[in-house]
Amino acid sequence: MDIKLLHGILNPQMVSSDTATLTRFSVDGVVPEAVVCPANLSQVSEVIKLANREKWAVTPWGSGTKMEIGQVPKRLDLVLCASRLDKIIDIDVANLTVTAQAGVKLGDLQDLLGGAENRCFFPLEGDLKAQADYMCSGRDYKGVFLPLDPPFPDKATLGGIIATNSTGPKRLRYGLPRDLILGVRYVSPTGEIIGMGGKTVKNVSGYDVSKIMIGSLGTLGIIGDITLRLLPLPEQIATILVSFNELTAVTGFAKRVLNSKLLPTSLEVLNRDGYSLSASTDLKAPSGRWCVAVGIEGFSEEVKREITDLKDMAHFEKAIEMAELDSDSTIVFWKNLANCALTLPKDGETVVKFKAGFLISNFPEVLEAWTNILPDNFCALTASAGLGLACAYLVIKTDSDIEKAARLGKAFRETAENYGGSMVVEFAPATLKQKLDQWGSPHADFVLMRRIKDSLDPLNVLNPGRFLGGI
Amino acid sequence: MNIVQLKKLQYEEVAKCTRCGFCLPNCPTYAVRRNEASTPRGRNAITRAVIEGRLELSADLAEAIFTCLGCGACTKACFPAVNTKDLVFSDRSCLTEVHANPKIFEKLSEALNEYHNISEDDNEDRAEWQEYLKDVPGEFLEKDHADIVYFVGCVASFFPMAQKIPADFATIMYHAGLDFTILGGDEWCCGFPLIGAGMPEKVTELKNHNVEKLKSVGAKKAVFSCPSCLHTWKHLYDTDIELLHASQLLRDLVSQNKLDLKPLELKVTYHDPCDLGRNTGVFEEPREVIKSIPGIELVELPNNRNMSVCCGGGGNVEMVAPDLSAAIAQRKIEEILSTGANTVISSCQQCLRTIVTSARRQNIELNAMDLTQLVMKSLSQK
Amino acid sequence: MEIDALRQRLKEIVGEDYVLSSSVDLMLYGYDAYLEMSRPDVVVIPENTEQVSQIVRLACEEGIPVTARGSATSLSGGPVPLKGGIVIHFSRMNRILEIDTVNKRARVEPGVITLDLQTAVAKKGLQYAPDPASQKTSTMGGNVGENSGGPHCLKYGVTTNHTMGLKIVLYDGEVVDTGGKAPDRPGYDLTGLLVGSEGTLGIVTEITVRLIEQPEAIKTLLGIFETIEDASNTVSAIIAEGIVPATLEMMDRLVIKAVEESVHAGYPQDAEAVLIIELDGLKDGMERISDRIIKICLANKVREVKVAKDEAERNTLWTGRRGAFGAVSRLRPNYMVCDGTVPRTKLPEVLRKVTEIGREYNLPIGNVFHAGDGNLHPLILFDCRDEEETARVREAGTKILRLCVDAGGTISGEHGIGLEKLHEMSFIFSQDDIAAMWKLKNAFDPVGGFNPGKVLPPLAS
Structure with missing residues (x-):
């Protein structure tokens, strides 16, 4: 790559090609030849036009939190970083x-x-x-x-x-x-x-x-x-935590909530490891095998009513424990859960995250099947009962657990597909990606996706090979 | 009618149609045929295109124009209230003028001219239904003068299926002590079928005859068991005699306590005939009569009163597209059955005839009776 | 292929009765609720996806355009077969295939009437949220084609927010499913792109939609205002107060008068504007919110606030709103709706300018619109039999759309571009933007057979 071409359209400080930077901006271990941080859309436009002329492969980069998503790049010449597009x-x-x-x-x-x-x-x-x-x-x-x-x-x-x-x-x-x-x-x-x-x-x-x-x-x-x-902003927020031992009680409770007139903001089912992801010092772990976290937001009367009704529903399903989080704890709870993939691994370990979507009606079956194939060591499940979504977070040894993780991923995927859905690998080391397709097999409508990509990006400049079906 | 007259008479009316399509779900013919030609919007568009010279007045239009039931349901769904029924009848008149109308209507016209009834029977046989009378002295119906004339109508006079209706109605009136008579062989068809056939000018002779006869009896009131006869009298005849439907008269008798109604354990539903309900505005009287019978449970049809769906017997459609008429009747029957009622009451002989014929053809057990029959049934309970 | 041979082939596919080609039928399939008309070469009324696929394959082989059509209630010329060819009428594909109460999804054919679906799911305690004013007659396929909105879209979103998956026939007759009942299928959001594409990318033969629980409580208020500006300011103030009602609908004096004459919804005829405000959700807290809304109305000089006491009163208020377009057609034979949309805080300014345009062109203009969404619907009244007047209407319409764009808005909120607003596309899109859309069009429809002449203006060469 001729870096000078980039200097022709960008200020020098917007272009990096030192090893440290390039390594930092590598994607699945593939190291780019340059990293550019344009400051406006015209500059981005110039860069992409240049990339088309030079047939460079360009990967966009925000803050890097999603760079694990997608296949190992087929080609990578340039990382286009959005750090200056921050207005x-x-x-x-x-x-x-x-x-x-x-x-x-x-x-x-x-x-x-x-x-x-x-x-x-x-x-x-x-x-x-x-x-x-x-x-x-x-x-x-x-x-x-x-x-x-x-x-x-x-x-x-x-x-x-x-x-x-x-x-x-x-x-x-x-x-x-x-x-x-x-x-x-x-x-x-x-x-x-x-x-x-x-x-x-x-x-x-x-x-x-x-x-x-x-x-x-x-x-x-x-x-x-x-x-x-x-x-x-809602007038009030709160979270209700309810724990159960049996999955049937979990799904019974979820069904009650979903068939009611209540409008929870979230309805997450967590296994014990899943719960530990969101726990903070002042929250003790619930005693049950499962915890259901229900987020509530709205006018104060609504929140009060939802809490009352949720507690009744939990009683009816014989919940083991119940807790009510105030607004501060609510914020901490959900934030911990959202950040867990960063906080989990220790040295020599890595996190793998699988995310599946499937029919809501099969929520119990998917959760049961996933539970049955869980590994003995750490594996957190978080699943949204109202949406038909489930995530599994595994902590694996970066060098020795790849095979095992791939097997598990395939089993998870098979379950999701059996229940009308699909599974993507959202977080994984490149070594695992080589053994486990990130996206699963495309469906018949892939023909349209291919045609769209070919029509819009005839030279395959943007992120080649990383998307579904090798797009 | 020719195109110049059509434009003069109907251009402003048809110009009100904005083609919004709100009439589509209300049209029974669209529900069956599923094409634009079977929609009120489509029929309006044809009328407009003819007026604007974009479409030739030819037999090609006959299918769309002669399959309108004239039920008026579209106008109820229409915010500018375009009178599609009236437009279509004008179109029919234009098509008749250029001989692009279905030949069957020429025959109808000839028959009415010759026999003065729609069934091509000797008009002197109009009172044949009197055979069903049990305890009414025959001479009671042959008075030269009476307060009330009962205008029986062709369907009730000549169709065996419907002949019990006038017999029951006459019996009820007799027992209620009313002074009434019929015109017998001097009753001619009211002309209603000719309007639907696009020959409104041919109604004149029938009309003049009927009005003359009624006058000679010196009646203050005329009562009709056929809503279409009533509708024709109300809208086309110029007479100052009070015109009533049987259901209205029955309601009056009920409110004067002149009927000794006995309990009937029945779950019934009521079908609003288009010409009585939507087109004449009589909705509540028949319901009041039904509800005054002890023991009866009245369940409404999903589409009732102004939203009532035509039985399929309107607009002479039966004569040109019997399949369409039958399919609409079948949907009507399905709607009736959906109420869980075991009996459907109507107050139109034509509706009853259409519904009963269709049910029989499909071997569906459906009890159907006229309001007068229901009242009679209640009166004759022990 | 000779036209007779084409008709014969089509008859082999769908049966004799469902291929229409008389001059009357062709005239009847040349219009919608917009002004322009055209004429197809043949009309087919298929019964299932397989037949649609065969029709499209035949059309592709023969290079014949295909235009899909439901109830043809479009206000922008969407189903008008501009280049002739085949019109596919979906009136027979009107089955509700599945109502899945556990997954809260319904699967329907495109000819299903919106209200029929709503009625069917309501029996199971659920609702399909989009409620276009024409719901009584509009089809689900049409809603998908136009990405229809409706009063409740302020809170619940438009058709695209409720469409989970589609079965589509591609230009060559291939049939594929996009999206589905389960969430998050990997890949491009083809469903999202197809919704609102006005039948130019593919022919939809099955639609999977999301259903939601019916709200526990509904409260409907009618604010009666002395000026349209007071009413518009109330709209902004309610939102600024942190309340997002289910609907915020406004009507001005001309429309109020027309509605009252046609349906007697109980709007005072001397008011300059009425605002229908509807809250829904949990009953708890609703009283307080409604009191707050009344206070906001009062602060904005409302003359009176009526609260619907029961379902019947609520229905009456809504009957007036739903019938507003039709009702104004009592005043003049035709109306043109400008479907421009602006950020809602711009409403007072834009409405005032709309009135000025009416004066400038000497045309009566009524306003009935989704105020909460900033979606205007100035109705310009005229008689299309008067060519000079019609020309003025078009000019005024364009000017109003320009006004909306200048106020930071756009040229269509929910009625689509169709053939009506092709020219105005340049108000909001650059040549590059339009070229990008053409690239998508070509990816889906390389032969240009689907509803040609709609949505995208030709590129300046």
């Missing part, structure tokens, strides 16, 4: 939208949003100002939030979250990135700056292109900035 462009509290660049870290954004003045914007001046003051003083809490709680919420960037369709337990109530995204500006695989969608909640002008950017792992474009829907 928050517009926080529009009155319209409940935010526009920010791809490199903005979710945690930073949430902090800003949470403290945002909840002043509604009136386009007319004059006597309405008095009313505006009334509006703002009428509420005893303020702030808005982006209802996303993916893994590594502090570090993860917006671009990474969108590119990997990364979600967390709150998805039960608030939906996926695809439900929140209003607009996106990105650089196409051939280097054009493309804008789709906008700031309005409803928009059917042209194709809904932002949808295929979500979860496409940077294979269809480099995300520049994103406009997302916000929600007012």
Whole structure:
């Protein structure tokens, strides 16, 4: 690679090719030849156009929390780092939208949003100002939030979250990135700056292109900035922990919750190891084999009612223990769970994370099957009963447990597929990826995905080989 | 009617159709045929295209235009309330003018001209149903003067299946002490079938005759057991005589306590005939009569009153597309059965005839009776 | 292929009765609720996916365009077969295939009427959230094609947020499933791209949707305002207060009057604006929130706030809203809806300018719209038999859309581009943007057979 070509379009400090940096930005052990950190979309566009001319393979990089997702790269010449695309462009509290660049870290954004003045914007001046003051003083809490709680919420960037369709337990109530995204500006695989969608909640002008950017792992474009829907911060939050010994009681409880009128934000089933991921010093482990964590958010009356009803339901299913977390403990609990893949491994160990989606109706069967094939050593299960999702976190010895992990992954996948679903490997060392397909086998609609990729990225510049089916 | 007249009469009306499609789910013919030509919107579009010269007035249009039941359900779903039924009848008149109408209607017209009834029987046989009368003296129905004239209508007069209805109705009126008579052979078809056939001008002779006869009896009221006769009288005849449907008269008798109704253990549902309910506005009277019978449970059809679905017997569709008419009747029967009632009550002989014929053809056990029959049944309980 | 031979082949696929080609039938399949009309060469009414697949394969081999059509209630010309060819009418593919209450999914054919699905799932205590005003007659396939919204989308999202999977027939007749009942199938979100693509990427023959629990409680309020600005400010203020109601719907004086004349929904005829505010969810806390909303209304000089006492009153309020488009057609024979969308805080400004445009072009304009979403629906009233007036309407419509775009909005919130707004696409998209969409179009439909002439304007060469 001729680094000089990059210097022609970027400031020198935006281009790195020293060994230390290159090693730090290696993907599954594949080391790039250069790392660039452009500061705006025009520069990204120039870089991608150059990559097309030079037939370089480019991998986008946010804060690196999702770099384990995807196959080992077929080729890798250039890592395009979003660290300088870190501007928050517009926080529009009155319209409940935010526009920010791809490199903005979710945690930073949430902090800003949470403290945002909840002043509604009136386009007319004059006597309405008095009313505006009334509006703002009428509420005893303020702030808005982006209802996303993916893994590594502090570090993860917006671009990474969108590119990997990364979600967390709150998805039960608030939906996926695809439900929140209003607009996106990105650089196409051939280097054009493309804008789709906008700031309005409803928009059917042209194709809904932002949808295929979500979860496409940077294979269809480099995300520049994103406009997302916000929600007012809830008046109150809480978490109810309920523990059981029998899986049938767990699923019985979950069914009760799901068939009720309650609207929990999350309904996570954790096995004992799973629970330990989220435990903090002031939370003792529950005595049962299973723990169900129910997140609740809303107006204070709603929260109170949900707690009462949940406790009744737990009693009915003969729960062993129950605990109620206040708002501070609630935040800690869910944050620990979201960060666990980073905190688990010790020296010589690595974390492997499998994530499966399957039919909600088969939740008990999947959980039972997975439990039966769990290894003796550490394996945490966290599963969303209301969504039909389950994650398994294994801690394995980096050099000796690969075979075992691959076997386990295949068994997990088979279970998920038997119950109408699929499984992806979200976190794994490259050695494991060589023995276990990251994505599983594509379905008949893959023909369309292939055609889309070929049509948009004819020279296969963006992230070649890392996505489903070798895209 | 020609295109110039059609434009003058109907262009403003049809221009109100915005093609929003809200009428589609209300049209029984669309439910069966599943094509645009069988929708009120489609029929409006045809009318408009004809007026604007985009479509030739030809036999190609006959299928769409002559399969409208004239039930009026579309207009109820229509915010600008486009009167599609009226548009379609005008279209039929235009098609008749250019001889693009179904030949069967020419025969109908000839028959009415010759026999003055729809079944091509000797019109003197109109009172044949009197054979079913048990305790009403025959001469009671042959008075020259009476307060009330009972206009029996062709279906009840000539179709054996329906002949018990006038007999029961006459019996009820007799026992209630009403002064009434019938016109016998002097009752001519009201002309209703000719309107649906696109020959409204041919109604005139029948109309003049009937009005004349009614006058000669000196009646203050005319009562009809056929909603379509009533509807025709109300909308096409110019008379100051009070016009009533049998159900309205029965309701009055009930409220005056003139009927000795005895208990009937029945679960019934009620079918609103299009021409009595939606098109004349009589919804509650028949229901009040039913509910006044002790022991009866009335369950409503899922689609009732203004939303009532046509039985398939409207608009002369039976004559040009018997398959369509039968399929609509079948859906009606399914709707009736869905209520769990074992008996369906109507107050239109044509509806009953359509429903009963269709049920028989499919070997479905369905008890169907006219409101007058139900009342009679209650009266004759021990 | 000769047209007669084509018809014959189609008859072999779907049967004699379901191939229509008389001049009357072709006229009847040339329109929707938009102004423009065209004419297909033949209409087919298939019964199942296999037949659709064979029809599309035949069309592809012969280079004939294919346009899918449901109830043709589109307001943007979506189902108008601009280039002739085959129209596929989905009226017979109207079966609800499955209502899975455990997984909370329903699987339907595209011809299913939206309200029929809603009624069917309501019997099981569930709901399908999108509720386009035309739900009584619109089809699920049409909703997917246009990514339909509806009043409740403020809280629940539009069709795409509830569509989990699709069965589609590709340009060459191949049939594939995208998405599905289970979550998170790896790969590109093809379902998300197909929803709202107006039948230009593939023909949908089966739809899997998400169902949700019915809310425990619903509260519907009607705010009556003396000025449209007070009503618009109330909308922004409610949201700013941290309340996201299920709906925030507004109607102005002209529409109120028309609605009252047609359905008697109980709106006062002398008010300048009414706002329908609906809360749903748990009953706990709803009273307090509703009181807060009333306070906000009062602070914005509301004349009166009515609270629906029961289901019947609630239905009456909604009947008025749902019938608003139809009701204005009592005033003039035609209306054109400008489906522009703006950030909701821009509503007062944009509405005022819309009124100015009405004055400038001497056209009556009524407003009935999803205020909470900022989705305007100025209804320009006219008589399409008057060509000069119709031309003015088009100009005014374009101007209103330009206004929305300038206010940071877009040209269509839920009615689609169709053939109506092809020109206005350039207001919001660059040539590169449109080229990117063409690349997607070509990936799905390399022969250009699906609903040609819609959504994407040709690229300037």
